[in-house]
Amino acid sequence: MTLWVILVSFLIILSTGASIGVGLGLSSAIVLWAVQDMPLVVVVQRMFTSIDSFSFMAVPFFMLAGAFMSEGGVTRRIVDFSMALVGALAGGLALVVAVAGMFFAALSGSSAATTAAIGASMIDEMERRGYPRSFAAAVVASGGTVGIVIPPSITMVVYGSIANTSVAELFMAGFLPGIIMGVVMCLTSWVISKKNGYRGEGQFSVMRLLRTTKECFWALMMPVIILGGIYSGIFTATEAAAVAAVYGAFVGFFIYRELHLKDLWRTLLSAAYNTTMIMFVVGAANLFGWILTNAQVPHMLAQAFADLASSPLVFLMLVNVLLLFIGTLINASAAIVILTPILLPVALGLGIDPVFFGVLMVINLAIGCITPPVGLDLFVVSSIAGISIDKVTVKVLPYLVTLLISLVVFTWFPSIITCVPSMMK
Template identity: 40%
Template sequence: MSHILFIVLPIVLLVLGLPIFLVLLTTGLFILLTSGTPAGVVQTVLFGSLGSYPLVAIPFFILAGEIMGQGGIAKRIVAWVISIVGGVRGSLALATIASSEIFGAMSGSSVGCVAAVGRLLFPALRDNGYGDRFAVSLIACSGAIAIIIPPSIAMIIYAVTAQQSLTVLFTAGIIPAIMIGVMEAAFVLVYARIKVVPVTDKTRWKNIAAATKDAGWALGTIGIIFGGIYGGIFTPTEAAGIAVVYSVVIAKFVYREITWPDLGRIVMSAANLTTQILLIVAGAGVYSWLLTTSGIPQQLVNYISALDAGPVVTLLLMNIILLFVGSFLEPPAAILILAPLCVPVAEAMHISPIHFGVIFAVNLSIGMFMPPFGLNIFAAHLMFKMPITKIYKGVIPYLVINLIALMIITYVPIVSMALPNLLK
C-alpha cells in the first residue's frame, strides 16, 4: 500500500495545486506516520538534505546570474556576439543561441537566461522580420541550454543526489550543450533563408574590436569560472562565490550600471528564488530517504533486470519517463524525486552515472519548453505577453531538434564522456 502512495499521493496533491515542496513533504510525512517510523527522523533528514557542500553553489550562481543580467554584463556579451555574426542572414537568431550558451555558462539558470537574453534581443528579432512567435519560441528554447552547460544548477543537484563528482559532470555537459546549440543554429539559418530575413550590418573588424574591448570585463567571468575550476585553482562551489564578487565589482565599479539600492533588490530577488529551490530540496530529502528505505529502487532494478530488456530499451523507457516528468516539474524537483529511482537502474545496466547525468539534464532541458507546462514557456508568456498556444506551435521545431540530439547523446556515450576521459 505504501508503495502505491509514493506515486498516487504526489499526483493527487499536484492536481490540488499544492506547491512542489509541500507535495513532497506532505507525502513523506503521511507515509512516515502510516509506516510507524519514528517522527523524529524527519528533522534529521530534512536538515541533513541541505547539509551538502556543493549545494552552497546554488545561491551564489543564482545571485551572480541576477547581477549579470541587470548590471550590464549580459548586455555587453550579446553586443559582442552580434558584432561577430553580423552580415549573415539569420545573424540575430544565431546571436540569440550563442548568447544563451554564454549566459547559461555564466549563470546556470534557464529562466534567468530567458529573461536576460530575451529582454535584450526580442525587440531586435521582432523588428527584423523574424515574427513574434518565432522570436519568443527561440528565446524560450535556447534558454533551456543552461540546464546542460556548466555551471548548471540542475547538475549540481544531480551530483549531490547521485553522489558523483561535480567537476566531472560539468565537463561531460560541455560537448552535448555545444552540439545542441549547433543543431539549433543550423535550423535558424535555414529558416532565415526561407523567410528571406533581412541581413544585418556586415562584420567589421573595428566593430568586433570595439565590442570586445567593451565586453572584455564581462567575458572575464567565463574565464574565471572555467579557468578556476578546470585549472584546479578552486572548486565549483568556490567558483560560484568568486563569480558573485567579480560580477559585483564589474557591474558596480567598472560598468557603473547598478547602485547599492539596486544590489539590495537583486540580492532579495536571488534569495527568494534560492529559498524556493532549497525548500524543494529539503522536502525531497524526506521523500527520497523514505523511497530508498522502502526498497522500491532495488525492486525496480530487479524488475527491469527480470525483463532482460537491455540498456537500449531501458534507456528509451527512462527517457520517456524523464521527458514526461520534466514537462510538469521544475528540474530540481524532478531530479530529487527520480534520481534515487533511476540511477540504480542505470548502474545495473552498466551505464555510467556521469553519462546518465547528462541524459537526465538533456531530458529536463527539453521539459523546460515542452507543452503543456514547460517553465520557459510560462516565463516567455509573462515577459512578452504572447498567447501560450502560439508559443506551443513555435517550439515544435526545437522539440524535434532536441529530441534528435537526445537520442544521439543517449546512445553515443562518447559525446558526453570524451572530455571526462580526456581529463583523466
C-alpha cells in the first residue's frame, strides 16, 4: 500500500510541473499522514537530520567558490584559454565548449552550473560564427555532463556521505573518467564539424596560448589547490571547499578585479539559492528513501537484482540501465540518496569496490542529464538558447551514443576508474 501511494502521488505531483524536491517531499508527507498516520513533524525532522552532516558543509562552500569564480571573470578567461588551445581545429568553437566544460567542472562541481556558465557565453557566439543554434545548444549540454564527474563533484560528496566512503578517493577516481568523457566529446564534435564543414578559428599560436595561460593561471590553480590539498592530507574535502571559497573571492576581488563589493550580495544570494535547492532535494530524497526502506522496498529490489545478476558484470550492466533511466527523471543528488542504500549492499556482496561503484553511479547520472526526454541539462540549455527541447535532443544524440560507449568501457574495465586512487595510496 505504502509503495503504490508514494509512487502514484509522486508522479501526479511531478505531472503538475512541480520541482523534483517538492514531489519527493510532498508525496512522502502524504504517505506519512494518510497511510502511516504519523505526525507531519517527522517530515521536518528526517529532512533536517539527513543534511546535518559535516560532509554536507562542502556543498555551500563549493557553490560559493563557483559563484565567486564565475562572477569574477573566470569563465571568459577559461574560454579564451580553450580557444587558444583547440580553436584552430575543425569545429574550433565546438571543441572550445568541451574543453572549457572540463575546466569549469573543476571549479563548479555541478552539471547544471557548468552548462549554464558555458552556455551563457558560447551559444550566441557559435551561432554568430555559422553554427546552427540547435547544434551549439547540444554541444553545451553535452559538455556540462562532466560537471559532476570531474572533481570537485557535489554529487560525489553526497554519495560519500551516504555510503560512508572517502570523498577524497571518490574525487581521485572521478578525475580520469571525467577527462576521458571530455576528450570523447571533443572527438565527436571534431567528426561532426569535419562532416558539416565547420571551420576552425584562425591559426594556432604558441604566443597566444602562453598569454591566455598566463591570464588563466589563477583560475587553473584552484583545482590544483583543492585536489592537491585533499590528496596530500593537508585538509579534508569539506575544509578544501572552504579554502576554495576564500580563494575564489581573493582571485575575483584582488587578482582579476572583476568582482566588486556591489556584486557581493548577488553572488552570495546566488550561491545560497543553489545550495538551498540541492539541500532541499537531498533532504526530501532522504525522507522518500526512508519511507521506501521501512516498506522493505530496498530489500525486495536487492533480492531481485541478486537473483538476476549471475556475476558482478551483469549486475553493473543492470545498474547502468536503471540509473540511465532514473537519471532522466530525478536530480543526480536525489537519485544517489534514494538508490545508494538499495544498490550498494548488493554491490559489496558481489565484491565490487564502493569507490568504483560510486563513480560509476555518478557517470550514469551525468549521462542521464542529456538523455531524452527529460534530461536536466537539456532543459537548462533549451532555456538559455531559447529553442525547443526536441531540436536540442536530435543534435545531442551523437554525443549520447559516444558517452554510452564510454560508460560500457568504464564498466568493463574498472581499473580506468580505480587506477588513480590506487596509485595515490
